[in-house]
Amino acid sequence: MSDLPIALTVAGTDPTGGAGVFADLKAMHSRDVYGMAAVTSLTAQNTMGVQDVYNIPADFIDKELNSIFSDEVPHAMKTGMLAETDMMFVIAEYIRKYNIPYVMDPVMIATSGDRLMTPEAMNTLIETLIPLASVVAPNLHEAAAITGMKITEEADIHQALKIIVDDMQAGSVIIKGGHLEGDARDYLYDGQTITTLSAKRIQTNQTHGTGCTFSAVLTAELAKGRTIQQAFKTSKAYITNAIEHSPGIGRGNGPVNHFSYKGE
Numbered sequence: 001m002s003d004l005p006i007a008l009t010v011a012g013t014d015p016t017g018g019a020g021v022f023a024d025l026k027a028m029h030s031r032d033v034y035g036m037a038a039v040t041s042l043t044a045q046n047t048m049g050v051q052d053v054y055n056i057p058a059d060f061i062d063k064e065l066n067s068i069f070s071d072e073v074p075h076a077m078k079t080g081m082l083a084e085t086d087m088m089f090v091i092a093e094y095i096r097k098y099n100i101p102y103v104m105d106p107v108m109i110a111t112s113g114d115r116l117m118t119p120e121a122m123n124t125l126i127e128t129l130i131p132l133a134s135v136v137a138p139n140l141h142e143a144a145a146i147t148g149m150k151i152t153e154e155a156d157i158h159q160a161l162k163i164i165v166d167d168m169q170a171g172s173v174i175i176k177g178g179h180l181e182g183d184a185r186d187y188l189y190d191g192q193t194i195t196t197l198s199a200k201r202i203q204t205n206q207t208h209g210t211g212c213t214f215s216a217v218l219t220a221e222l223a224k225g226r227t228i229q230q231a232f233k234t235s236k237a238y239i240t241n242a243i244e245h246s247p248g249i250g251r252g253n254g255p256v257n258h259f260s261y262k263g264e
């Protein structure tokens with residue numbers, strides 16, 4: 001048994017390291033958390049877009065998860081890119097069996113506009129994985145797709161928060177306002193209270209992998225035993241700083257800096 005907090009990411013790869021499991025591992029490492037990763041899809045992508053995707057068969061994902069959980073049970077886990085329904089059923093079994101804090105980043109479409117989840121998988125995500133999640137962390141487009149709503153203003157966000165927790169039975173939800181106008185404002189709803197965290201919008205296109213990184217930090221903090229409120233504050237401070245200090249990698253939407261945040 002390890003003393004170090006352990007967090008698991010179950011997601012796709014981005015060979016440039018800006019999004020997906022490689023970004024998650026860097027974010028976890030920088031929060032002093034031991035990261036583990038089970039890969040769901042290999043992508044050929046860079047800062048300009050996704051060139052191709054190769055989905056790992058669900059029975060192999062089952063083997064990856066079995067190798068991990070039969071050896072050491074992580075303290076918290078997240079999922080990112082889950083392209084197909086079968087993968088979701090396999091992962092749901094482990095979440096039910098081991099009952100550890102689970103953060104779901106419902107990755108559907110990359111910043112570049114490329115689709116990362118089949119339309120059919122959306123129903124499985126809603127019916128099978130959302131009720132198992134401690135936190136669901138959609139961006140505005142994902143929140144709209146999950147709820148079937150058009151989200152254009154704050155009142156819509158409040159309604160979507162309540163649908164995802166009160167009706168769909170997530171433990172809590174954070175809707176990320178990175179794609180709204182004005183300040184970058186995120187909303188946490190835990191079934192009782194809505195907590196809002198705001199940061200000044202940074203004028204940049206260096207936002208590749210912001211959602212992955214944000215949810216990886218959230219998972220790392222939960223692995224340490226922090227509350228969702230505390231984890232939310234740290235993730236928000238971390239991602240704001242990471243965007244501010246983006247290293248300028250690549251020719252398109254570059255990644256954030258996973259090593260610049262030095263806060264508690």
Ligand SMILES: Nc1ncnc2c1ncn2[C@@H]1O[C@H](COP(=O)(O)OP(=O)(O)O)[C@@H](O)[C@H]1O
Pocket residue numbers: 138139140176177178179184185186199200201202203204207209210211212214236239240243
């Ligand atoms: N330009 C920006 N300036 C400051 N914060 C941002 C900016 N873009 C995104 N964020 C923040 O990054 C996090 C990820 O949000 P978002 O980009 O909406 O997610 P995703 O990558 O899943 O689309 C949120 O905390 C959001 O508020």
Ligand SMILES: Cc1ncc(COP(=O)(O)OP(=O)(O)O)c(N)n1
Pocket residue numbers: 011012013014019020021043080081107109110111112116207208209210211212213
């Ligand atoms: C393999 C892989 N997973 C997820 C994403 C999407 O990343 P995300 O952080 O949601 O946001 P953007 O990269 O679209 O800002 C990805 N591109 N690749």
